[in-house]
Amino acid sequence: MKKTLLIALLLVPFLGISQTKKSIDGFLGIKFGSTRAAVIAALNAKGGILDKKESTVNMLAYKNIKLGHRTAGAFVVKFIDGKAYEADFVFDPGLDAHTIEYFFNLVNDINENYGAGDIKKTFQEPYNDEDDDGIKIGAMKDGKVSYATYWQSDNKNTIKAVIDESLAVLLIYQDADLAHESVKKQKAKESSDY
Numbered sequence: 001m002k003k004t005l006l007i008a009l010l011l012v013p014f015l016g017i018s019q020t021k022k023s024i025d026g027f028l029g030i031k032f033g034s035t036r037a038a039v040i041a042a043l044n045a046k047g048g049i050l051d052k053k054e055s056t057v058n059m060l061a062y063k064n065i066k067l068g069h070r071t072a073g074a075f076v077v078k079f080i081d082g083k084a085y086e087a088d089f090v091f092d093p094g095l096d097a098h099t100i101e102y103f104f105n106l107v108n109d110i111n112e113n114y115g116a117g118d119i120k121k122t123f124q125e126p127y128n129d130e131d132d133d134g135i136k137i138g139a140m141k142d143g144k145v146s147y148a149t150y151w152q153s154d155n156k157n158t159i160k161a162v163i164d165e166s167l168a169v170l171l172i173y174q175d176a177d178l179a180h181e182s183v184k185k186q187k188a189k190e191s192s193d194y
Contacts, residue, residue, distance in 0.1 A: 021115040024157035024173065027077075027087035028067070032157065032175035034084045036060065039077055048075070065089070067171070068109060080185065085178030089171040099140070099167045100133050100147070106169060107149045107161055114159065117149040141165055 026032050030042045040050065043062055054061035058079045065075035067089055074090040093102035111117055121129060124144040127136065139145035143165050151159040156176035163169055 021153065022113050023155060024114065024151065024153040024159055025155070026084075027173040028065070030084065030087075032083075032085060032178060035082055036079060036084075039084050043077075070106070073168070078182070080178050080182040083178055085175040085182060087173045091169040091171070093167065093169055096137050096167055097134065099137060099163055099169065103147055103161065103163050103169050106171065110149075110151065110159060110161065110171075114151045114153070117151045117159070117161070120146075120148045120150070122146045137167065140167060 026034070028042070028046065030039055034042075039060060043060075043065065044050070046066070047064055048062040049064045051061040051063055060077045060079075062075045062077075065072045070091055072089040073092045074088075076086075076088045077084050078086040078088070091102070091106070093099045107117060107119070122145065123129065123139075127139045127145050131139070136145050140147075140163055146163065148160060148162040158172075158174050158176065160172045160174070161169065162172075
């Protein structure tokens, strides 16, 4: 009896750890739904520099934003009805040859916090996953190979990492409900234009 209880008590912490997955509630410690003023204050406190020329009523553009040890080449926060619903990081891996490695290192870092993401690789003929990275890089520039990884938490909020055709690595955090609201408002606006 004592052995059974002891084994059960020893396994509880391991079972709890293996089942934990951090919820996607925001970005850089900033909650989705935060006001523009709250986002500006938080990003300024992190050393970010607001790019007033690129910012609009529904979007803030920042320079000097870090995610862990990585500095984003560009960073944008999008708003709907004054609430933050999306944050886009754009990372430059440096040399083209480092793009795929950079992407997977970033994915591994995100996996540590949110659990294993869903990796999607697409290849158009004649390319395949067996090609060396140099060939894949050229194919990515031509839009014939793509890499993406997706995370979704129970609240339906998402993170997406992709390599775009310019070989930038994009990381997008998004609140599902507010993003849906943004799409509805955009469609209504477009419809009213006609």
